[in-house]
Amino acid sequence: MSIDLMSHAVIATPFGRLGLWVEAERLKAVDFLPSHETLLTAHHPLLREAEQQIAAYFRNPNFAFDLPYQLQGTVHQLKVWQAIAAIPAGAVASYAAIAAQIGSAPRAIGGACGRNPLPVIIPCHRVVAAKGLGGFNANRNGLDWLPIKRWLLRHEGLIYAE
DSSP: OOTTSOEEEEEEETTEEEEEEEETTEEEEEEEEOTTSOOBOOOSHHHHHHHHHHHHHHHOTTOOOOOOBOOOOOHHHHHHHHHHHTSOTTOOEEHHHHHHHHTOOHHHHHHHHHTOSSTTTSOGGGEEOSSSOOOOSTTGGGOOOHHHHHHHHHHTTOOOOO
């Protein structure tokens, strides 16, 4: 198999399994998977690097990811993901604030967050509602991801009462 073809790995995290996909020497997708998903060793060098950086983030919530990635989405989604990527660890932004920043609407921001292909790396967990956490890709892949959002925000020192 050529190193340029799509490669993937499944890694263990403190909150379950995380799937990682690489294509053409760029991180293409990260996805939360069910906890029973079989672990799959990272053989591609970029997948190994992604796994190491994710582990570094779990050791230190202020770790800054530095991975080459490829985003595919609409112009609106790309603007939202760029705004989300700029939210530093230990901080949050509301759907409304991002909407105002890019000239959109909060519901559209939520939709783009739900389609974020690189959660954790592009920290959509740092986008919250005006009151409370808001959603977090609820039930994608049949999983309730709101507990993952809570875990990630607690990990970064932000705890919210619902």
